Structures are given as structure tokens and as C-alpha cells.
Amino acid sequence: xxxxxxxxxxxxxxxxxxxxxxxxxxxxxxxxxxxxxxxxxxxxxxxxxxxxxxxxxxxxxxxxxxxxxxxxxxxxxxxxxxxxxxxxxxxxxxxxxxxxxxxxxxxxxxxxxxxxxxxxxxxxxx
Amino acid sequence: xxxxxxxxxxxxxxxxxxxxxxxxxxxxxxxxxxxxxxxxxxxxxxxxxxxxxxxxxxxxxxxxxxxxxxxxxxxxxxxxxxxxxxxxxxxxxxxxxxxxxxxxxxxxxxxxxxxxxxxxxxxxxxxxxxxxxxx
Numbered sequence: 001x002x003x004x005x006x007x008x009x010x011x012x013x014x015x016x017x018x019x020x021x022x023x024x025x026x027x028x029x030x031x032x033x034x035x036x037x038x039x040x041x042x043x044x045x046x047x048x049x050x051x052x053x054x055x056x057x058x059x060x061x062x063x064x065x066x067x068x069x070x071x072x073x074x075x076x077x078x079x080x081x082x083x084x085x086x087x088x089x090x091x092x093x094x095x096x097x098x099x100x101x102x103x104x105x106x107x108x109x110x111x112x113x114x115x116x117x118x119x120x121x122x123x124x125x126x
Numbered sequence: 127x128x129x130x131x132x133x134x135x136x137x138x139x140x141x142x143x144x145x146x147x148x149x150x151x152x153x154x155x156x157x158x159x160x161x162x163x164x165x166x167x168x169x170x171x172x173x174x175x176x177x178x179x180x181x182x183x184x185x186x187x188x189x190x191x192x193x194x195x196x197x198x199x200x201x202x203x204x205x206x207x208x209x210x211x212x213x214x215x216x217x218x219x220x221x222x223x224x225x226x227x228x229x230x231x232x233x234x235x236x237x238x239x240x241x242x243x244x245x246x247x248x249x250x251x252x253x254x255x256x257x258x259x260x261x
Contacts, residue, residue, distance in 0.1 A: 097237075104229025
């Protein structure tokens with residue numbers, strides 16, 4: 001004898017699937033950190049290229065030492081460096097960096113000079 | 127006359143929503159780039175007046191606190207970096223070297239790399255940093 005069976009509709013519950021996926025998206029968005037895209041850009045000539053002739057009066061020296069900064073001939077406090085730059089009327093500057101000065105400190109001063117539209121030459125003092 | 131009470135079963139089609147969500151998830155995973163400085167524990171400096179560095183022709187170099195150089199997550203020496211950059215510069219017209227260095231690293235280490243890279247050609251270097259908000 002054949003048993004008459006009731007056909008039951010089999011369904012996989014998919015309603016919560018989207019919730020899981022959206023939760024995963026939110027997790028990735030929150031935990032992700034954006035790639036570094038900002039910075040300070042400097043152009044460097046080829047090492048053995050001929051030196052450019054400039055007038056001495058156009059060049060202003062900046063010395064970044066471990067414990068102080070010298071702007072021209074004047075020792076400047078770090079927090080007033082930006083203000084002192086207003087009186088720094090040169091078109092070109094050579095920045096001498098003392099050995100052992102942290103990279104972060106150099107970048108900080110470079111960023112202050114960035115707005116001045118100066119031609120910058122960066123050197124590590126021997 | 128009383129109308130017959132017909133109760134309609136209203137259902138929202140939610141089956142495709144899962145697909146959309148997973149597609150979005152796959153899109154985010156594929157398009158996102160890993161921030162290697164986090165993996166290498168490099169704390170980049172922060173500065174005011176930064177500019178946006180175009181990322182199209184970028185040559186990323188990571189330098190940690192001890193001065194170890196990494197390229198694409200692998201430690202390299204200066205000679206290898208020099209070679210890799212020459213290769214990169216031969217492909218792209220205006221390559222930019224993006225230095226992602228630790229803020230406590232002595233500057234002469236960074237300078238050493240720059241000097242090595244500009245040995246053969248003119249270079250453009252971007253010192254990557256976090257943007258400091260103006261008070």
C-alpha cells in the first residue's frame with residue numbers, strides 16, 4: 001500500500017543572511033584605517049648634477065639641532081618658529097639637520113616652511 | 127452586502143538583500159589596500175600644511191624605528207630598494223617615492239635612502255605624515 005504523504009515545503013531561512021553580511025560590512029568599515037595619503041613633497045636633483053648658481057643673499061639658512069632651531073643667526077623657540085618665519089625673507093633655504101634629530105621633528109619644521117613657497121635644500125650636517 | 131474578508135499574505139522579498147550585502151562586502155575587501163605601517167608598528171609624524179599625495183605612481187618605502195627598510199611588507203636593503211625603484215621609474219612617467227617612516231627614526235637614516243635613490247636620477251620624495259588640525 002502506498003502511503004499518501006503530505007508534501008511539506010522546505011525552505012532555507014535566508015532572512016538573517018543579509019543581517020550577517022551587513023554586520024560584517026560594518027565591522028570592516030569600522031576596523032579599517034585609511035591609507036596614508038597626505039604628506040610633504042620635495043624634489044631632489046640627480047646626485048651628480050651640476051650645482052645651480054644662486055645669489056648668496058637669496059639664501060637663508062635654517063639649522064635644526066637636537067635641542068634648538070636656528071633661523072638665520074637667531075635661536076628660535078620651537079613654538080614661535082612659525083611666527084618668526086614671517087620675517088624670513090628669502091626665496092631659497094638650506095636646512096641643515098644635525099645627526100640624531102628625529103625624522104618627525106624635521107617633518108614638522110618642513111611643514112611650516114611649506115606655505116612660504118621656498119626652494120628647499122635639505123642636508124644632514126656631518 | 128458584506129464583502130468577503132480576504133486576508134492577503136504580504137511578504138517582503140529579502141532573499142536578494144543578502145546577495146547585495148555580500149557583494150558590497152566583497153567589493154570593500156577587494157578595493158581596500160592594507161595599511162602596512164600599522165602592521166610594522168610605524169608611528170608616522172603629524173604636521174600642519176600637508177598636501178594630498180597622488181597614489182597612482184607611488185613607490186612606497188616603509189622604515190621602522192630601528193631603520194629597517196620594508197618594501198611591500200618584506201625587509202630589503204638599500205641596494206635592493208635602489209634596483210626596485212629604477213624598475214618602478216622605468217614604468218611610470220612621474221614616480222613619487224613615499225617615505226613612511228617612524229617619527230623617532232634619526233633623520234640621517236632617511237637621508238641615506240634618499241641619497242642612494244637620487245644617485246642615478248632626479249627624484250620626488252613625499253614624506254608621509256598625518257594631518258594636524260589647525261586650532
